[in-house]
Amino acid sequence: NKTLALNGKIQMDERRSASQVAHIPGRIEQLFVAATGEQIHKGQKLAMIYSPELITAQRELLEAIKFKDISPGLVNAAKNKLRFWKISDATIEQIIANGKVQETFPLYAENSGIVADKKVNVGDHLMQGQPLFELMNLNRLWVVFDAYEEDLANIRLGNTIKFTTPALPEKVFQTRVTYIDPLINPSTRTAAVRTEINNSSRLLKPEMFVKGTLESKGKSTKKAQLTVPKTAVMWTGKRSVVYTKVPDAEIPSYQFREVELGETLGSSYLVISGLKD
16 A cells, blocks of 8 residues: 655635625615624625616505506516515515505625625615625535645545644544546646545634545555665666675675666665565
8 A cells, every 4th residue: 555645735625615795785874793704694684775777666566556557467467576586475465555665774694604705884875786795605615635746646536544633632533535636737747636525613714724634545466566766766867777785795785777667656666677585
């Protein structure tokens, strides 16, 4: 077996990030999210918005109700206009029942998560589709390791990686490889190896550094394979050279041998040819 030492970093799961947008144009009258880093939950009221367009649409609906017996299609058209702005059927029926225009409307969270970026304040004017907050869900995270190109042959999807982080030095986490980057970074000569981990306890945070170890099983062979310590190898241009001790020599003597080396196994090289046991 081969043990690989890998360095990496905790990252946010990009699939679990979302933007909270305004579905109606208008002005923010009240804002219930104070700052970045705040936890919000799906369905939570985020803001109250004053929208002249919605007021006009409500008046059109109330006028259409007066002629519903003559032209029911106008009522459906007016309702659909409000539904287009994500106004619920319950709210529409309440407007009809009261017979009054509602001046402000609540904006509710469509996803749960931590506010990573707060983009608006009270009094800001919004365009339809404009982002208010960037949300990230930290209940599940990515742990991304950097693997050197010579080690990639020993890494497979599903491999287990155990890792620690300086923030929690006594705790060992375990995760599995879910993605291997098909491209090599030309600057570092590494490829990203991504794993995923459950973070419901919130012990891990994005941008934490981690150190991991991966136990890779070598290919099964019918005979033992010869290895030499890395310190025994001399590099002369393209050649790999070792010196073997001449047996039974009166004066300690060494013989020059050119060898072909295979993959690294910890502190040793696998010998393909040039030496025999």
